[in-house]
Amino acid sequence: MMPHMNTVYGQGQVMSRRYAFRPLKCIIDRLITEHSVVGDRRKVVMEVMHHSAEFLLPPISSEPAGSSLRYALVVLNQPIPRFTPLLWKHSQLRVFADGGANRVYDELPRLFPHEDKLDIRRRYKPDLIKGDMDSIRSEVLDFYTGLGCKVIDKSHDQETTDLHKCVSYIEDFTGELEKSNVCILVAGALGGRFDHEAGNINVLYRFSAMRIILLSNDCLIHVLPRTHDHKIHIQSSVVGPHCGLVPIGMPSSRTTTTGLKWNLTDTEMKFGGLVSTSNIVSGDTVTVQSDSDLLWTISIKNLSDYELNSI
Numbered sequence: 001m002m003p004h005m006n007t008v009y010g011q012g013q014v015m016s017r018r019y020a021f022r023p024l025k026c027i028i029d030r031l032i033t034e035h036s037v038v039g040d041r042r043k044v045v046m047e048v049m050h051h052s053a054e055f056l057l058p059p060i061s062s063e064p065a066g067s068s069l070r071y072a073l074v075v076l077n078q079p080i081p082r083f084t085p086l087l088w089k090h091s092q093l094r095v096f097a098d099g100g101a102n103r104v105y106d107e108l109p110r111l112f113p114h115e116d117k118l119d120i121r122r123r124y125k126p127d128l129i130k131g132d133m134d135s136i137r138s139e140v141l142d143f144y145t146g147l148g149c150k151v152i153d154k155s156h157d158q159e160t161t162d163l164h165k166c167v168s169y170i171e172d173f174t175g176e177l178e179k180s181n182v183c184i185l186v187a188g189a190l191g192g193r194f195d196h197e198a199g200n201i202n203v204l205y206r207f208s209a210m211r212i213i214l215l216s217n218d219c220l221i222h223v224l225p226r227t228h229d230h231k232i233h234i235q236s237s238v239v240g241p242h243c244g245l246v247p248i249g250m251p252s253s254r255t256t257t258t259g260l261k262w263n264l265t266d267t268e269m270k271f272g273g274l275v276s277t278s279n280i281v282s283g284d285t286v287t288v289q290s291d292s293d294l295l296w297t298i299s300i301k302n303l304s305d306y307e308l309n310s311i
């Protein structure tokens with residue numbers, strides 16, 4: 001369930017007695033004028049939504065009790081990011097989207113060159129494989145079914161992407177009250193075919209009540225819904241400084257930010273006009289207020305082997 005927002009109006013409505021003996025046209029004119037004055041003075045106080053990339057830091061032992069979010073991981077059919085074992089460790093549910101299973105099967109053992117391949121494959125066993133199953137190799141499917149993994153074959157559904165199918169499963173699996181506390185991490189969502197990237201971004205909007213973060217080796221992106229003000233906590237050891245705010249889907253008439261090198265102050269953003277790319281974070285937090293949903297993106301640092309191995 002999305003947290004509700006509080007709306008605070010600047011003036012009370014005591015118009016009926018005041019206009020009781022005036023001609024109708026006059027009343028209407030005054031109402032139109034006063035309504036726009038009230039509109040200008042109206043102050044909307046939004047609840048603040050917090051964001052962080054804590055899932056790129058080694059998990060702390062108190063998790064999940066210490067963290068307010070619970071994570072689910074979806075692995076797509078793209079080269080797996082080098083920090084995938086970290087995402088795995090933070091997650092309580094792991095799902096392979098069709099050909100994503102081949103990626104874990106083939107590529108994860110390469111991240112642990114001194115360990116036995118089979119041990120690694122058994123250790124990184126998903127809770128579910130779901131998709132239209134036209135990309136997963138039969139030996140890979142046999143391996144994971146042999147381990148007892150659940151498989152949902154949706155080969156009859158050629159209307160939605162494999163990522164959509166996986167997110168839909170997680171959404172069904174998540175109670176209404178839990179939705180705002182669950183965050184879906186999608187590994188391998190960016191940097192490949194553009195039609196797939198656009199489809200992956202569309203999933204952010206199709207499931208707008210869920211927190212979903214698309215990740216590649218180089219960056220992460222997620223939506224900042226217009227229903228909230230946003231406070232983005234920057235873990236500068238793992239993300240930044242490059243970032244962007246992009247009004248995908250609809251223009252924004254007014255966006256205001258703090259914590260960026262090039263801040264916006266009630267600024268309009270739209271494709272064909274201004275979009276904030278190649279921006280730089282300048283502190284520990286970035287705040288964003290906008291009248292439109294925006295995409296937030298921030299670069300992911302090239303984590304050292306030391307950091308990656310400390311998991």
Ligand SMILES: Nc1ncnc2c1ncn2[C@@H]1O[C@H](COP(=O)(O)OP(=O)(O)OP(=O)(O)O)[C@@H](O)[C@H]1O
Pocket residue numbers: 076077078097098099100131132134135136161162163164188189190191192193194196197199200
């Ligand atoms: N090149 C890519 N770039 C970004 N995302 C990708 C790419 N390839 C696959 N994906 C993501 O991984 C998911 C699973 O990929 P898979 O190749 O199994 O899908 P598919 O439906 O068979 O794709 P195709 O359109 O090639 O038939 C896709 O739904 C998509 O979200």
Ligand SMILES: Cc1ncc(C[n+]2csc(CCO)c2C)c(N)n1
Pocket residue numbers: 132157158159160161162
């Ligand atoms: C208008 C329209 N465009 C493309 C597709 C194709 N498509 C979209 S999702 C999907 C499944 C991929 O696993 C496929 C084949 C469609 N159905 N409708």
